[in-house]
Each structure stands twice: as C-alpha cells, then as structure tokens.
Amino acid sequence: MDPERTGLAGGDRPALSAAAMSDHTGRDAVAAVWRIESARIVGALARYTGDFALAEDLAQEAFAEALVTWPRDGVPGNPAGWLLTVGRRRAIDAFRRRSARDERYAALAHDLGEGGLAAGNASADPVRAAEDVLWDPDRIDDDVLASMFLCCHPVLSREARVALTLRVVGGLTSDEIAKAFLIPTATVQARITRAKKTLAAARVPFAVPTAAERAERTGTVLSVVYLIFTEGSSATSGDDLIRLDLAGEARRLARVLTRLVPDEAEAFGLLALLELTAARFPSRTGPDGEPVLLEHQDRRRWDRSAIRRGRAALTRAQRIGRGLGAYGVQAAIAECHAVATSVDATNWERIVLLYEVLGRLAPSPVxxxxxxxxxxxxxxxxxxxxxxxxxxxxxTLSHSHLLPSVRGELLLRLGRTGQARAELERALRLCGNTREQTVLRRKLADLD
Known part of the structure; x- marks a missing residue:
C-alpha cells in the first residue's frame, strides 16, 4: 500500500512521531521525512515568503542541513517541524540580506541624486513582515493544493508540469524523475529551473485558485497525474513494462487530490481508474518481467484491495457528479474487467457502449x-x-506501435497471415519498450 502523507499538526492529520521514525536514522530518516512532508513544507514556506522559487530553495537548504545534523545529533522528535523551522530561519536570513542590499541601493541612489529609486522598499522591515504571517496548521492542506495548481499552471509546458509536480508535490529528486522517464538528470533540472523562472516572470501568485479558476484548471492537474500514471503503467521505452514507483506516486497524488477537492467528481473518477488499473499489475508480467496478455493473466493475483478502493471511488464520483466524466467512464470500463471472472465472461457489449460515450466526452484515436x-x-x-x-x-497514430499491433491481431484472427505479419513487423519497428518487443517477436515466430 502506498504511504499516505501525514499532517504537520492539527485536525485528524497525525503527526509523524519520533516513535514512527525509530527504525530510521540519519540519512534514511531525512529521506523518509522529505518524501512524506516535502509538499507541505514547500507550500507552507511559499505562503510564508510569498515566493515559490525561494520556498523550494529554502526547503532544499533545510533538507541539506538535516543530512548533516540528524546523523550527528539524532532524529528530532518532530522532524517535519524541525525542517520548517530551519526553512523559516533561512527565509529570515534571506530577507535580512535583501533588506541590507536595498538599503545599500537606496544610499547609492541618494548619492547619485535619485533618492526616489528605492522609495517604499528600504523603509519596509521584511523580517517583521514575515514574522507577522500567522502559522496556521489548518491551512496546510490549502498550501498543498496551491502547490499542485501552481505546478500545473497553464503557462508551463506539459513536461515542465510533470517534472515540477513530481519534484515539489511528490518529493522526488531530480535523479528519481530522470530515472523514471529515462532522461538525463540535467534535463530534469533544466525543466524545473525554467518552470520556476516562467512562473516568476508571469507573476503567478502562490494561492489556492478561486472557485472559477479552479474549475478551469482542475483538468490540467488531473491530466498531469494521469500522464504520470500512464507512463508508469505502460512504459513507452526501457526494459520494464511497468514502473511501479512512478505509477504508485501517481496513485498517491490522486488520493491527495481527492482530499483537497472532495467535491470534484473527476478527481474520484481518476483515482478509481488508477486503482482499478493498478489492481491488475501483479499478473501483468511474468517471472522474468515479460508481459502477460489479459486472456492469460491469473485473475486470482489481482489486487482485491485496490479493486475495492477503485469501486468505492467510482461510486463516490457517481454520487457527487452529474454523470461520469472522461476519467470516470474509463474507470467504469476498468471495473468491467475487474469484476469479470474471465475474458469470455467480460461484458464486452457494455465496454463498447462505454467507449462510445468516452469518444464523445474525450475524442481521440486511442x-x-x-x-x-x-x-x-x-x-x-x-x-x-x-x-x-x-x-x-x-x-494520426502513424508513429505508434499500438495501431499496427492491433491491426495485425485482427488480420491474424481473420486468417490473413501475410498481412498480419507485415503489421506485426511494423509494430516491432515502432515499439520502444524491450518487453513489448519480446511479445511481438514471439508472435512473429509463432507465424513461422
């Protein structure tokens, strides 16, 4: 079961206690706390400073200090609180440096006869202004929500949204993100840096969007989580068919989102889809990692707990929404597979109808x-x-191996072996995942 985020204080969010950390020391403890609490720490510091990029840097500095201090002095009783305190102190130091710099600029401007250059800046006390901000534990969830919407802001590219969300909300390092998407770490770091600069240049505020803005941008947030899960559940390249860490992170983000926007039906539809799809992971690969097609999967190995969670989320989506959205419809399709005892017992007629509905809600060649x-x-x-x-x-799918793969299967079932071979060979050339390539080669060998 994926670890859920714990709260920093207040309400029904249990704090991460020293006892819970007893099995972790030093660096392991720092890594564990960071993965669990980073989104709230960055979000709280962003609200505290009013500067998202600075907040992320401050959190990283606190993390680096913990890597030195905790192995030496032991894990503090309130690890997340320790990181937040260090982050706030670093923020105050930054404000003081900025204030001193502004005073120097003002003095220089005065010497140059341009006394109005820094008017209004030198007189302000940024340290006192920061300390006047109330530390309200009840706003912590709002901070995470604001972080999610900021990371998925429309001014950013899709790749930047994914990288920033995994870094800030997911707590993944640049190395982990790079490994998940099989790209250089430097590329991930560049995307994150550009994303923060873009947000700063666009003067995007760190705040929970208004109801109207949230309605417009929730789809973007959901699509980023869905994209992360899709890459994890069916890797487009590499040696692994499924990247469990990436898919698991998407499921956790979806759970966080349903808590933050409990009235958003599609958030529950997405969670249902991810749970029901992930339920089949245990039987989708064989002992050596090779793909196992649906008709050959041992359904006894499907994760029944994930199926129950998925069906409960789908019921919630149906209850609070006015009909299912695109993610909810896909979840309903996944549910048809989850409740069937075999491929032959699957309600394919209902699945066809659901795909027709999905084609009207979210038309696409896939x-x-x-x-x-x-x-x-x-x-x-x-x-x-x-x-x-x-x-x-x-x-429209000329660069995807999926279309010739499906067409080859249909032609094979119709007895048109020569045409089927040509399609499967084309699918093999287009496929970037080595595990799927193995399946295609096996099919071609069977034709021989």
Missing part, C-alpha cells in the same frame, strides 16, 4: 482503437477491422 478492440471481442474481428482501417487511413 479511444477509437480501444473501442475497436472491444468491438472485436463483442462482435468479431471483421466488425472491428473497418474502425482500425479508418485510423490507419487518417494517419
């Missing part, structure tokens, strides 16, 4: 391709092939 697979299971490959042929003619 949705049409999945609908074609469902149609082939419900009505046979001949009924599905025209759908796939239309997608081939449109060329």
């Amino acid at each position: 949705v049409d391709l999945n609908r074609a697979v469902a149609v082939s299971m419900a009505h046979g490959p001949a009924a599905a092939l025209p759908i796939v042929d239309e997608l081939t003619a449109a060329g």
Whole structure:
C-alpha cells in the first residue's frame, strides 16, 4: 500500500512521531521525512515568503542541513517541524540580506541624486513582515493544493508540469524523475529551473485558485497525474513494462487530490481508474518481467484491495457528479474487467457502449482503437477491422506501435497471415519498450 502523507499538526492529520521514525536514522530518516512532508513544507514556506522559487530553495537548504545534523545529533522528535523551522530561519536570513542590499541601493541612489529609486522598499522591515504571517496548521492542506495548481499552471509546458509536480508535490529528486522517464538528470533540472523562472516572470501568485479558476484548471492537474500514471503503467521505452514507483506516486497524488477537492467528481473518477488499473499489475508480467496478455493473466493475483478502493471511488464520483466524466467512464470500463471472472465472461457489449460515450466526452484515436478492440471481442474481428482501417487511413497514430499491433491481431484472427505479419513487423519497428518487443517477436515466430 502506498504511504499516505501525514499532517504537520492539527485536525485528524497525525503527526509523524519520533516513535514512527525509530527504525530510521540519519540519512534514511531525512529521506523518509522529505518524501512524506516535502509538499507541505514547500507550500507552507511559499505562503510564508510569498515566493515559490525561494520556498523550494529554502526547503532544499533545510533538507541539506538535516543530512548533516540528524546523523550527528539524532532524529528530532518532530522532524517535519524541525525542517520548517530551519526553512523559516533561512527565509529570515534571506530577507535580512535583501533588506541590507536595498538599503545599500537606496544610499547609492541618494548619492547619485535619485533618492526616489528605492522609495517604499528600504523603509519596509521584511523580517517583521514575515514574522507577522500567522502559522496556521489548518491551512496546510490549502498550501498543498496551491502547490499542485501552481505546478500545473497553464503557462508551463506539459513536461515542465510533470517534472515540477513530481519534484515539489511528490518529493522526488531530480535523479528519481530522470530515472523514471529515462532522461538525463540535467534535463530534469533544466525543466524545473525554467518552470520556476516562467512562473516568476508571469507573476503567478502562490494561492489556492478561486472557485472559477479552479474549475478551469482542475483538468490540467488531473491530466498531469494521469500522464504520470500512464507512463508508469505502460512504459513507452526501457526494459520494464511497468514502473511501479512512478505509477504508485501517481496513485498517491490522486488520493491527495481527492482530499483537497472532495467535491470534484473527476478527481474520484481518476483515482478509481488508477486503482482499478493498478489492481491488475501483479499478473501483468511474468517471472522474468515479460508481459502477460489479459486472456492469460491469473485473475486470482489481482489486487482485491485496490479493486475495492477503485469501486468505492467510482461510486463516490457517481454520487457527487452529474454523470461520469472522461476519467470516470474509463474507470467504469476498468471495473468491467475487474469484476469479470474471465475474458469470455467480460461484458464486452457494455465496454463498447462505454467507449462510445468516452469518444464523445474525450475524442481521440486511442479511444477509437480501444473501442475497436472491444468491438472485436463483442462482435468479431471483421466488425472491428473497418474502425482500425479508418485510423490507419487518417494517419494520426502513424508513429505508434499500438495501431499496427492491433491491426495485425485482427488480420491474424481473420486468417490473413501475410498481412498480419507485415503489421506485426511494423509494430516491432515502432515499439520502444524491450518487453513489448519480446511479445511481438514471439508472435512473429509463432507465424513461422
């Protein structure tokens, strides 16, 4: 089960106690606390300083100081509180340096006869202004929510949103993010740096969006979490079919989001989709990591706890929403698989209808391709092939191995072996994941 975030103080959020940390010392303790509490620490410091980029730097400085202090002096009784205190002290030091610098600038301007240059700045006491900010534990969840919406702000590119969300809200290091997406660490660091500069240049405030703004931008937040999970559940490249750490982080972020926006039906729809999909992870790969197709999976190995959580989240989405959204519909499709005892016992007719609904809510060639697979299971490959042929003619999935892979399967079931071979060979050339390549090679070998 993925670790849930614990609160810093107040309400029903239990604090991370010294007893809970008894098994961790030194660096391990620092890493554990950071992973659990980093989003709240960065968010609280951002509210305290009014500067998101500075807050992230301050949190990192507190983290670095803990790496030196805790192994030497022992883990403090309130580790998260210790990090917050250090971060606040570093903020005050930064404000003091800034105040002294502004005073020097003002004196220089006065000498140059430009006394109005820094008017209004030198007289302000940033240290006192910072200390006047109330430390309200009840606002901690708001800080995390503000962080999520800031990291997923529309001014940022999709890649920057993902990197910043995993760094600030997920607590992952640049190395961990780079490893998850198989890109250089320097690339991740550059994306995060550019993202913070972009937010600063756009003067995006650190605050929970208004109700209207939240409604407009929630979809962006959900899409980032979904994107993280998608890469984790079906890796586009590399040697592993599933990246459990990345998929698990997305599930945890989805759970956090449902607590922060409990009236958002699609947040629960997304959580349901992620839980129901992840429930099949234990049987999706064999002993050596090779993919196991749905019809060959041992359904006894499916995670029944995840299925129960997913179905409960789907029920919640249905209860608070006016009909299911795109994520909720996908969760309903996943539920059809989760409750079926076998491929043959699956309600494929319902799945076809749900894909038709999804095609109206969120039209995309991938949705049409999945609908074609469902149609082939419900009505046979001949009924599905025209759908796939239309997608081939449109060329929208020309760089994806999924389309020729599905078309090859349909042609094979229709006895058109030569054409099936050509499609499977094309799928193999386009596929970037070594595990999926193994499956395609095996299919081609079976044709021989």
